[in-house]
Amino acid sequence: LAKTTQPISMDSYEGQEVNITCSHNNIATNDYITWYQQFPSQGPRFIIQGYKTKVTNEVASLFIPADRKSSTLSLPRVSLSDTAVYYCLVGAYTGRRALTFGSGTRLQVQP
Amino acid sequence: NAGVTQTPKFRVLKTGQSMTLLCAQDMNHEYMYWYRQDPGMGLRLIHYSVGEGTTAKGEVPDGYNVSRLKKQNFLLGLESAAPSQTSVYFCASSYTRDRGVYEQYFGPGTRLTVT
Numbered sequence: 001l002a003k004t005t006q007p008i009s010m011d012s013y014e015g016q017e018v019n020i021t022c023s024h025n026n027i028a029t030n031d032y033i034t035w036y037q038q039f040p041s042q043g044p045r046f047i048i049q050g051y052k053t054k055v056t057n058e059v060a061s062l063f064i065p066a067d068r069k070s071s072t073l074s075l076p077r078v079s080l081s082d083t084a085v086y087y088c089l090v091g092a093y094t095g096r097r098a099l100t101f102g103s104g105t106r107l108q109v110q111p
Numbered sequence: 112n113a114g115v116t117q118t119p120k121f122r123v124l125k126t127g128q129s130m131t132l133l134c135a136q137d138m139n140h141e142y143m144y145w146y147r148q149d150p151g152m153g154l155r156l157i158h159y160s161v162g163e164g165t166t167a168k169g170e171v172p173d174g175y176n177v178s179r180l181k182k183q184n185f186l187l188g189l190e191s192a193a194p195s196q197t198s199v200y201f202c203a204s205s206y207t208r209d210r211g212v213y214e215q216y217f218g219p220g221t222r223l224t225v226t
Contacts, residue, residue, distance in 0.1 A: 034214075043115075043201045043217025044154065087153065100170055101146070101154040 004088045009106040018075045020105050022088030025069050030092040033064060033071045038085045038104070047086075048073070075107075083109045112137050115218035117202050123224045124192040132187040132221050134202030142205045142213060143185035144169075145177060147198040148220075154201060160185055192225045199223070 005023040012018045024033070032051050036044040048055055050062040050071070061074040075082055085104040118133040134143065141162050146154040146169075156169030160179040174196060176188045185204075189196060200221045205213035 036215075041220070043203065043220055044215070045217070046214040049214070085153075100156050103153040 004090050004102050006086075006088050006102065006105045008103065009108070011108050011110065012078055013110050014079055015077050018078050018082070018107060018109075020073045020075075020086055020088075020107070021070055022073070022090075023070045024088075024090045027068050027090055028092070031068075031090050032092060033062065033068075034089045034099070035060070035062065035073050036087040036089065036101070038087065040084075044087060044101070078107075078109050080109050080111060083107060114138065115202055115204055115216050117200075117218040117221050119221060120219065121222050123226065124189075125226055126193060128192050129188070129190050130192065130223075131189075132200055132202075132223075134185045134187070134204075134218060136183055136185075136204040136216070138204060138206070138216065139182070140204035140216070141182075141207045143179065144203040144205075144215065145175070145185065145187045146201045146203065147171065147196075148201060149198050157187065157200075192223075194225045197223060197225045 032049055034049040035047045037047050038044040048057055048060050048062045050064050052064050055062045063072045085106050087101050087104040089099045091099040115136045144159040145157040147157055148154045155171045157171055157175050158166055158169055158177040160166045163179055163182040166177045178186045202218040203215040205215045
């Protein structure tokens, strides 16, 4: 399984764009990049998934460069309710395997 | 749809006691998972199942057993609880797909304290 590295914590202010980068140097050809969000006392929630280039949904954007050795989760105009832990996962559900979560990035949004 | 539900929400055990955590999903998902999350840490996979009647070990399986007798249920058992098993336990489920990564749907968690 590809090992991921992401910052332990980040601070931002309401209305700013937040970019969280995840490094995954040994990503495999079949691997996808998936991000989850976790609020205190809740289970994680799927945010976005991508394989290459850019993916956008109503919550976030995911930028993946051509070499796929890193990825950036972009949260536009964050609010206080975006304060959470964000996890980057890399892997592929091919066969009888499951992905594992790292320690994540704790994002604190200030007013 | 209730999604993924977990029973109980809270439990306090004494060292050496046993208990079973129940996870149920109503989304007809093939895959189900049990994770534990210690304070300030990420999630660690305990066991998972890729279908009814099948189970597999994750990162931290020692001290736990699981069973998947019905597709919608995934049970996590602690035969002899230890203080090191104090944690929040999350169950998740996901559907299957030919390629790509399956989105996992998580339950609300069970907070277990072993004294």
